[in-house]
Amino acid sequence: xxxxxxxxxxxxxxxxxxxxxxxxxxxxxxxxxxxxxxxxxxxxxxxxxxxxxxxxxxxxxxxxxxxxxxxxxxxxxxxxxxxxxxxxxxxxxxxxxxxxxxxxxxxxxxxxxxxxxxxxxxxxxxxxxxxxxxxxxxxxxxxxxxxxxxxxxxxxxxxxxxxxxxxxxxxxxxxxxxxxxxxxxxxxxxxxxxxxxxxxxxxxxxxxxxxxxxxxxxxxxxxxxxxxxxxxxxxxxxxxxxxxxxxxxxxxxxxxxxxxxxxxxxxxxxxxxxxxxxxxxxxxx
Amino acid sequence: xxxxxxxxxxxxxxxxxxxxxxxxxxxxxxxxxxxxxxxxxxxxxxxxxxxxxxxxxxxxxxxxxxxxxxxxxxxxxxxxxxxxxxxxxxxxxxxxxxxxxxxxxxxxxxxxxxxxxxxxxxxxxxxxxxxxxxxxxxxxxxxxxxxxxxxxxxxxxxxxxxxxxxxxxxxxxxxxxxxxxxxxxxxxxxxxxxxxxxxxxxxxxxxxxxxxxxxxxxxxxxxxxxxxxxxxxxxxxxxxxxxxxxxxxxxxxxxxxxxxxxxxxxxxxxxxxxxxxxxxxxxxxxxxxxxxxx
Numbered sequence: 001x002x003x004x005x006x007x008x009x010x011x012x013x014x015x016x017x018x019x020x021x022x023x024x025x026x027x028x029x030x031x032x033x034x035x036x037x038x039x040x041x042x043x044x045x046x047x048x049x050x051x052x053x054x055x056x057x058x059x060x061x062x063x064x065x066x067x068x069x070x071x072x073x074x075x076x077x078x079x080x081x082x083x084x085x086x087x088x089x090x091x092x093x094x095x096x097x098x099x100x101x102x103x104x105x106x107x108x109x110x111x112x113x114x115x116x117x118x119x120x121x122x123x124x125x126x127x128x129x130x131x132x133x134x135x136x137x138x139x140x141x142x143x144x145x146x147x148x149x150x151x152x153x154x155x156x157x158x159x160x161x162x163x164x165x166x167x168x169x170x171x172x173x174x175x176x177x178x179x180x181x182x183x184x185x186x187x188x189x190x191x192x193x194x195x196x197x198x199x200x201x202x203x204x205x206x207x208x209x210x211x212x213x214x215x216x217x218x219x220x221x222x223x224x225x226x227x228x229x230x231x232x233x234x235x236x237x238x239x240x241x242x243x244x245x246x247x248x249x250x251x252x253x254x255x256x257x258x259x260x261x262x263x264x265x266x267x268x269x270x271x272x273x274x275x276x277x278x279x280x281x282x283x284x285x
Numbered sequence: 286x287x288x289x290x291x292x293x294x295x296x297x298x299x300x301x302x303x304x305x306x307x308x309x310x311x312x313x314x315x316x317x318x319x320x321x322x323x324x325x326x327x328x329x330x331x332x333x334x335x336x337x338x339x340x341x342x343x344x345x346x347x348x349x350x351x352x353x354x355x356x357x358x359x360x361x362x363x364x365x366x367x368x369x370x371x372x373x374x375x376x377x378x379x380x381x382x383x384x385x386x387x388x389x390x391x392x393x394x395x396x397x398x399x400x401x402x403x404x405x406x407x408x409x410x411x412x413x414x415x416x417x418x419x420x421x422x423x424x425x426x427x428x429x430x431x432x433x434x435x436x437x438x439x440x441x442x443x444x445x446x447x448x449x450x451x452x453x454x455x456x457x458x459x460x461x462x463x464x465x466x467x468x469x470x471x472x473x474x475x476x477x478x479x480x481x482x483x484x485x486x487x488x489x490x491x492x493x494x495x496x497x498x499x500x501x502x503x504x505x506x507x508x509x510x511x512x513x514x515x516x517x518x519x520x521x522x523x524x525x526x527x528x529x530x531x532x533x534x535x536x537x538x539x540x541x542x543x544x545x546x547x548x549x550x551x552x553x554x555x556x557x558x559x560x561x562x563x564x565x566x567x568x569x570x571x572x573x574x575x576x577x578x579x
Binding site: 125136152220224 | 295296299318401402408419420
C-alpha cells in the first residue's frame with residue numbers, strides 16, 4: 001500500500017499540468033453550456049451588441065418567462081419529449097429483458113450468430129433506413145402520431161440493451177434458478193420471481209440508457225414522420241424557431257435549458273449506475 | 286419433451302418479441318431499401334423496376350465528391366475524438382482531488398438531447414455575437430467578425446468540431462474504464478525500475494488500451510458516418526453543398542424531393558461502406574486479441 005501512495009504523488013508542476021489539462025478538456029466539453037446559459041440571461045438588446053462580451057450586462061431571467069408567450073406550445077413539447085421517451089423505454093425494457101435472459105442462460109443452436117445479428121443492428125441508423133421506415137409508418141397509418149416517433153427509436157436501443165443486460169445476468173449465480181426449478185417451479189415462474197428481482201439493478205441501467213438515448217435521438221423521426229405541431233417533441237418544436245432569421249436566441253437557450261432539465265435530473269441521480277453498467281458491458285467484449 | 290428441449294423452446298419464446306420487432310423495424314426496411322434502389326419509386330402508388338439506373342445516375346451527379354467529403358469528414362472527426370478522448374481519459378485518471386466531479390462533468394454532451402447541444406453550437410458559431418468569433422477577435426487572431434457557418438471550409442470544420450464534442454464524452458468514459466482495468470502491478474513495477482510518467486504512459490497505458498481504442502474507433506466511425514442531426518441543424522448541407530455528406534444527400538434526395546428510389550440507392554451505398562468498416566474491425570480486433578469475439 002505504501003508504494004501505491006508514492007506512485008500517486010505528484011510534484012507541484014505535475015499537479016499544475018494535470019489541472020491545466022483537465023481545465024482545457026472540460027472547457028471544450030462545457031463551453032456551449034456556459035455560453036448557452038449566459039445567453040439565456042442576456043436581454044436581447046445587449047445580446048445583439050458588438051463587440052462581444054462574455055459576461056452578461058443587466059443579467060435577468062426574463063427570457064425564462066417571456067419564452068412561454070413566444071413558444072405557446074413549449075410545455076407541450078417538453079411533455080411530448082418525455083412521453084415519447086417514457087413509452088419507448090417501457091416497450092424497450094419489455095422486449096429486452098426476456099431476450100437478454102435467453103442469451104445469458106440458455107444454450108440453443110445459433111445463439112452466437114443471433115446475438116451477433118442483434119448487435120449488427122447498431123451498424124444501421126434510423127437515417128439510413130428512413131425511406132422504408134417512412135413507407136412502413138405510412139402503411140401502418142402511423143404517420144403524424146406519437147407512435148411514428150416511438151416505434152423506430154426503440155429498435156435501435158434493443159441491441160445495446162440486450163448486450164448490457166446479458167452481461168449483468170451472467171453474473172447472477174445459476175444455483176438460484178436450479179434450486180427453484182428443483183422445487184418444481186415453472187421456467188416462467190423462475191424468470192419472473194427469481195431472475196427479475198435479482199436483475200433489477202441491471203434492468204434499471206438499461207432503462208436509463210434507453211430513456212436517455214431515445215430522448216437524445218428523437219429529432220430525425222419527429223422531423224420526418226410527424227408534421228403535427230401538437231405532437232412535436234422539444235428539439236423539433238424549437239428547430240422551427242431556430243430556422244428563422246430573427247432567432248430570439250436568449251429565449252431559445254432558456255427553452256433549451258428547460259428541456260435539458262428532465263434528463264439532467266435522471267442523470268444526476270443515476271449517473272453512477274449508468275457509468276458502471278455501460279463500461280462493464282463494453283469491456284466484457 | 287426432454288428438459289433440454291423444453292429449455293430451448295422457452296428460450297425462443299423469450300427471444301421472439303425482440304426478434305420480431307427488430308425484423309419488422311430494421312431487417313424488413315433494409316431489404317426494402319435494397320429492393321427500392323432498383324426502382325423509380327416516388328410518392329406515386331406504382332413504380333417500375335429500372336435495374337441499375339439509380340446507381341449509374343448517382344455517379345453522374347457528382348456523388349463521388351460527396352463520398353470523398355464524407356470520408357474526410359468522418360476521418361477527422363473520429364481521429365479527433367480518439368485523440369481528445371485519450372487525453373481526457375488520461376487526465377481524468379490522475380489521482381487528484383476532485384476527479385469524481387470532473388468525471389461527471391464530462392458527461393453532459395452525451396446525455397443532452399443532441400439537437401439542443403447543436404442549437405448552442407449554432408449560437409457559438411454566429412459571426413457577430415457568437416463566443417468563438419468574439420473571443421478570437423478579442424485575442425487578435427482574426428480581424429473582423431467570422432460567421433463560421435457561412436463559408437464552406439469553416440462550416441466543414443465547424444460541423445466536425447460539434448460532432449467531436451458530442452462523441453468525446455463516451456470515448457473518454459470508455460477509455461477511462463479501459464485504463465482503470467490495467468493491472469496496477471505493471472505501473473508499480475515500471476515505477477520501481479525508475480520509469481517516468483510519460484514513459485509509463487507510452488509503454489504501458491497506450492499499448493494496453495489499443496483494443497479499446499479500436500473498439501471505440503469503430504463505434505464512433507459508425508455513428509459519425511451516420512451523423513445527421515448536426516449537419517442538418519447547423520447548415521442543412523450548405524453553404525453550396527460544402528457540408529453535404531452521404532447521409533444528408535440521401536435525406537435530401539429521398540425525403541426532400543421524394544425520390545425514394547434514388548435515395549434508396551444512396552442508402553445502400555452507405556450500408557456497403559458500413560459493412561466494410563465492420564469487416565475491417567473484426568479483422569483488426571481478432572489480430573490484436575486472439576479470441577476476443579465469441
